[in-house]
Amino acid sequence: MKSDVELLTAEGKRLDGRSFDELRKVTIEAGVLHRADGSCYLEWGGNKVLAAVYGPREAIPRHTQNPLRAIVSARYNMAAFSVEDRKRPGPDRRSREISKVISDALERIVFTEEYPRASIDVNMEVLDAEAGTRCAALTAAGVALADAGIPMADIPVACASGKIGGKVVLDLGKEEDNFGDADLPVAIAPRTGEILLLQMDGHLTVDEFNQALDLAMKGCYTVSEIQKQALLHKYQDIAEEGT
Amino acid sequence: MTLTPSIKREYIINLGRQGKRMDNREFHEFRNIKLETNVVKKAEGSARIHLGNTQVMVGIKMDVGEPYPDTPDSGVLTTAAELIPMASPDFEAGPPREEAIELARVVDRGVRESEVVDVEKLCIEPGEKVWILFIDIHILDYDGNLFDAASLATLAALYSTTVPAERFELGDDYPLPLREPPISCTSIKMDDIIIFDPSLDEELIADARLTVATDVNGDIRAMQKGLNGSYSKEEIQKIIKASVDNGRHLRELLKQTIGGK
């Protein structure tokens, strides 16, 4: 994984000028689609992600129904044009794995017992990709679920940290992701700090891991505020009532 | 899954008999269109359209590859469409359904038969190396008339496309060589009433659908009849005439978006 690409300058600055604990720019907009029950458009650095929720609705086919609770079915997909080398449409193994870990994360915070036999379908489309798409996708999904009125214990949020040039940094950019030493995407329920998603690849000492996890969680808390602002921005205008 | 109540169907048709539509449009009138280009940085060209509430995104990717054996001096054009589940409660995940395939092939025919993309200019080494152009249509929000939305977005995306020659060490990047665009115009028939740019409500009760793509001279480049109703010859002729007229307006809009050509 190591390469000769200089990811850190002599002063310790990153390629895009960010400091080690600085996030890329994140903007979030809730309620952007007409048909979906809930939706969210999110830009994170060069990532552009659209998330949509349908449900709760009766789970079909019937054999997938759980008589006691709703199933949360999340589908992560990258548009063919979202990457440098065009991706063939359709789920590949990577997309299916990401879909699964995101479904698992979301199921933890949705009050699924309130909707037996139903399914809550979450669709995340990456329209433009630039490292950290699964974190961007899950973060958008969290907002879309809230926008759909789904009962939740928390609004899930995700952020990744990693290691480049021997240093632990927050929110890897494209080159950092390609040539860095480790990548650690993390999703949490911000109210309790519970970890809902955790994946890691690369090489980290236990100390480095602890640093990286702290950093990723800090990033999560920052992005969580942006999620909440996006929802309030959309719906607080409805808050004033006249005659 | 999406169920239209019978009385709603009757209501819409009754309105139609009085020359009216639920959203107060004229029969030939299109909804509000918002068209933006260069919305995806990773793509060589891209566009997003809002046609009423219908939303479609198109990305153009290019690669270098081998030509088809029967056209050794031409670039290769390929079109795919995805009716992704977020666009409608009725779209399921999975391999492309017939509707997606029909959509992709109709848009493809319009682009191909109008020769808007100058495929001869996409030849690098005859018989060996040509540019491959991928048109990927991503339906984001389905509120009626995917054909025209996808077509228009595809054209806007093509007009915003830069051939990535530098990446393949084939010289400097340059704009995709294009000619005059075909404009697709879709109408549906409910009972014997024909209306253009159907909204979702209208499309759900349609008996038949006709898409006509015309070029700058008013000539026809592609046609597709869909659904299981039928048309009389006269109806088709009337539709063609209206499609040519509508084509002119939409062509103007396209030119405005891409900054004139």
Place this chain on the structure above:
Amino acid sequence: MSKEQRNVVLPSQELAPVGEKKAGRGTFVENGKIYSQHLGILNDRSGFLNVVPLTGRYSPVEGDFVIGVVIEAMASSWLVDINAPYPALLHVNEVPWTVDFGDTEKYLNHGDSVMAKVLQVDEAKKLNITLKDRNLYKIRNGNIIDVEPSKVPRIIGRKGSMISLIKQYTRARIFVGQNGRVWIDGDETGVAKVIQVIRLIEEESLSFGLTNKIEELLKNDTKDVQKK
């Protein structure tokens, strides 16, 4: 005439400790604290904190009047879509007609609309509706539009004031189902006007003065119903 500042809350937002208030609908309790489950409006009713969702599908409540669309006629019942997470069951015993076994299609079939009442929602969320009430029937004329269920109270207005206003100017007959379906009947100008006003209520925030705006719109002899 009061300007009520509505309190928008988000999922996981802490509302109050359990001792101070009681946990009502749309909330959950953890470690002695009450939290919101939904994106919604917080209200306090006799010490119960409730969160009314601002968005989302219709959540059926026994006694609600709803507009349903028949999905399927079965041997001794019908499956009806009432815009809820689950389809509702209408049993032959819950209609005003005497239906012989297997004759259900003669009375209600796929695509027919009904004005119904939610009879029962059990713990497994199985839904039953009824047509047995003098205000309930099979709908034969008019148009049905879908609105967001959370906007229904605003469309009806305080004590029905908004809906009365609309009826007054358009002379249309209107029924707003709790499930986000609205039935409208009248001459087509009137119906078109009703739809236009309802869409405006849905889209605009209920800012101070929206009622006036709507009244203006209704008074205007609109020329937007085009001639052909």
